[in-house]
Amino acid sequence: MIKNWFKNIGPGPLVAAAFIGPGTVTMCTLAGVKFGYALLWAMALSIIATIVLQEMASRLGVITQKGLAQTIRAEIKSPVIKGLAVFLILSAIVIGNTAYEAGNISGGVLGLEAIFGENTMQTGWFSFKLFSVLIGVLAFILLYIGNYKVIERVLVALVILMSLAFFITAIxxxxxxxxVLQGVFMPTYPPNSIFTIIGLIGTTVVPYNLFLHASLVKEKWHDKSDLKYARKDTIVAVILGGLVSMSVIVSSAAIQTQDISSAVDLAKGLEPLFGTYSKYFLAIGLFAAGITSAITAPLAAAFVACGCLGWTSNMKSMRFRSIWMFILIFGIVSSSLGIKSIEIIKFAQVANGILLPVIAAFLIWVMNRTSVLGEYKNSLIQNVVAILILAITVFLGLKSILKVFEVF
Known part of the structure; x- marks a missing residue:
């Protein structure tokens, strides 16, 4: 039974690996330090929302054997609207993932530095972090191989490592x-918690995962009868990812001081209370979170760009490789030299803030088209839940945009 389950593991763990990045770990750390277990319900809500949207994306991929970007090109008939949609998607996903890639690599570096200490090399006028280059090279090799099964197995192993690390830390x-159960099932709103609640949902329900999932399921499954495996894979992986995030909140809730701003501070804060091992487990988890996101972000951007521009999504094609190479190399250089691309990140936040509700709305629309999905289109219950989630994504999008312009 276990052997059969592993055989049918698909892109689900890759999606979980993508949303549990250093940003999610940091947000969950701050939620636990500031509010204890009180906001665990927000993560539970995020899990439900993510399962609903990712299930739709995976169903679209299995039934149509097309990625989400390809479907957008095919289904939007107006050249003007199609052009705007392609521009917005490329801006948010490709430019956004380029900006965030340095953070993904830096997160993995922080995990290694918590165990081995800082490792910086001075060369002439500048210094660079060796761990950034190491993580970048590992990601480069894995992506260049261009074999879905190899990438899947490596990321599944890293997700298992990350899960065990964070679970053990929480225990x-x-x-x-x-x-803990009260925090999960009884929603409360502590003072000044609204932005943290939005942040927890926003780091879990992310637009690029919808594109990544729809593209990857067609690499794994090719028949409508495989839909049951895709659905199970999605549910199990997203719940596991949510539990990992909850474990970080639980771990950080044990720290009595408020002087914690990142997962590295959490690792150091746990050491005197629960022993050296707690620091190591958390550091391993942070390293795994960083390197998995450093792999999935360029991969997602390459699928999106190829789909939007009508190029082949063959993982070994030169165009596909050139996109992820640019993003990965930019991330390695920015991370190793400590460059913070603030303006690019701000632009990406605005684009993502607009993109999430737009893509959620488009996904709901296309999932109701008989011409696209036939009998596999959304049911009434799926639509009701999806529309509720759409309202949340609109709220998240507005918050993201207003925050960038410091309206509140």
């Missing part, structure tokens, strides 16, 4: 299970 803090 070491000996949480009160009643308080």
């Amino acid at each position: 070491l803090t000996k949480p009160n299970l009643f308080d």
Whole structure:
């Protein structure tokens, strides 16, 4: 039974690996430090929303054998609207992932530095971090191989490593299970918690995962009868990813001080309370979170760009490789030299803030088209839940844009 389950593992763990990046770990750390277990319900809500949207993306990929970007090109008939959609998607996903890639690599570096200490090399006028180059080279080799099965197996192994690391860290803090369950099932709104709640949802329900998932399922499954495997894969992986995020919140809730701003601070704060091992487990988890996102972000951008521009999505094609190479190399250089591309990141946040509700709305629309999905289109219940989630994504999008312009 276990062997059969592993055989049918698909892109689900890759999607989980993509949304549990350093940003998610940091957001969950801050949520736990500031509000204890009180915001666990927000992560539970995020899990439900992510399962609904990712299930639709995977169903679209299995049934149509097309990526989401390809479907957008095919289904939007107006040249003007199609052009705007392609521009927005390329801006948010390709430019956005380029900006965030340095953060993904830096997150993995922080995990290694928490164990081995800082490792910087001075060359002439500038210094660079060796760990950034190491993580970048590992990601480069894996992506250049261009074999879906190899990438899947490596990322599944890293997700398992990350999950165990964060679960063990949470167990070491000996949480009160009643308080944890209360935090999950009884929503509360502590003072000044609204932005943290939005942040927890926003780091889990991410637009580029919808494109990544729809593209990857057709690499794994090719028949409508495989839909049941795709659905199970999605549900199990997203729940596992959500539990990992919850484990970070639980772990950070054990810290009594408010002087914590990142997962590295959390690792250092846990050490005197729960022993050296707690620091190591958390550092391993942060490293795995960083390197998995450093692999999936360029991969997603390459699928999106090829789909939008009508290029082949063959992972070994030169165009496909050139896109992820640019993003990865930019991330390695920015991370190793400590460059912060603030303006690019701000632009990406605005584009993502607009893109999430737009893509969610388009996904709901296309999932109701009989001409695209036939009998596999959305049911009434799926539509009701999806529209509720769409309302959340609109709120998240507005918040993201207004935050960039410092309206509130």
